[in-house]
Amino acid sequence: MNNNDIFKYVDHTKLSATATSDEILTLCGEAVKYGTASVCIPPCYIELAKKEYPSLNICTVIGFPLGYCTTETKVFETKDAVTKGADEIDMVINVGMVKNKQYDKVLEEIKAVKEACGGKLLKVIIEACYLTDDEKVMLCKLVTEAKAEYIKTSTGFGTGGATAEDIIIFKNNIGENVKMKAAGGIRTKEDMEKFIELSCSRIGTSGAVKALID
Numbered sequence: 001m002n003n004n005d006i007f008k009y010v011d012h013t014k015l016s017a018t019a020t021s022d023e024i025l026t027l028c029g030e031a032v033k034y035g036t037a038s039v040c041i042p043p044c045y046i047e048l049a050k051k052e053y054p055s056l057n058i059c060t061v062i063g064f065p066l067g068y069c070t071t072e073t074k075v076f077e078t079k080d081a082v083t084k085g086a087d088e089i090d091m092v093i094n095v096g097m098v099k100n101k102q103y104d105k106v107l108e109e110i111k112a113v114k115e116a117c118g119g120k121l122l123k124v125i126i127e128a129c130y131l132t133d134d135e136k137v138m139l140c141k142l143v144t145e146a147k148a149e150y151i152k153t154s155t156g157f158g159t160g161g162a163t164a165e166d167i168i169i170f171k172n173n174i175g176e177n178v179k180m181k182a183a184g185g186i187r188t189k190e191d192m193e194k195f196i197e198l199s200c201s202r203i204g205t206s207g208a209v210k211a212l213i214d
Contacts, residue, residue: 025049028053063091074109079118094106137173150202151180189211
């Protein structure tokens with residue numbers, strides 16, 4: 001694949017705790033220059049990014065990175081982010097609920113956040129590094145039932161990132177209307193091409209410019 005085609009899959013990401021306004025605006029400028037699918041930024045920078053780059057597709061994160069805040073908190077975060085200009089929402093599931101086998105609560109939470117999106121696109125981060133294969137299969141079913149647009153592998157803050165094995169599990173168990181996003185540890189052009197070839201529609205990475213341009 002040529003680099004321009006790869007950029008179209010990338011959620012150009014900056015989620016570090018030390019991210020500054022200047023760094024976020026640089027990220028946005030790069031996204032416009034190279035034609036990435038979106039920028040993925042902390043919620044506190046949504047308004048800044050939208051003001052300076054009103055046509056840019058802005059993604060933000062909810063319940064990030066651990067996912068164990070309450071459903072009500074995630075719903076509030078989501079509504080607030082959408083009000084401030086977010087176009088896409090990447091939410092983290094409550095892994096503890098999964099480990100407790102409270103699958104009905106996981107489903108209810110995803111549905112609640114989906115409703116709070118108000119029609120904006122929802123990606124559900126399942127943080128696969130903490131899950132068994134059986135749990136991953138169950139999450140595929142729950143994400144499908146909740147009518148989220150995407151299932152996403154990782155936050156990038158856990159003990160592991162995207163793997164081909166997890167994407168294959170997703171492919172075999174998600175509904176036909178659910179797409180896949182690989183994120184976490186994706187740093188090279190070869191990594192990006194691998195996940196695109198596995199049918200991922202989005203690639204979450206902070207290293208796209210370095211891998212494809214620098």
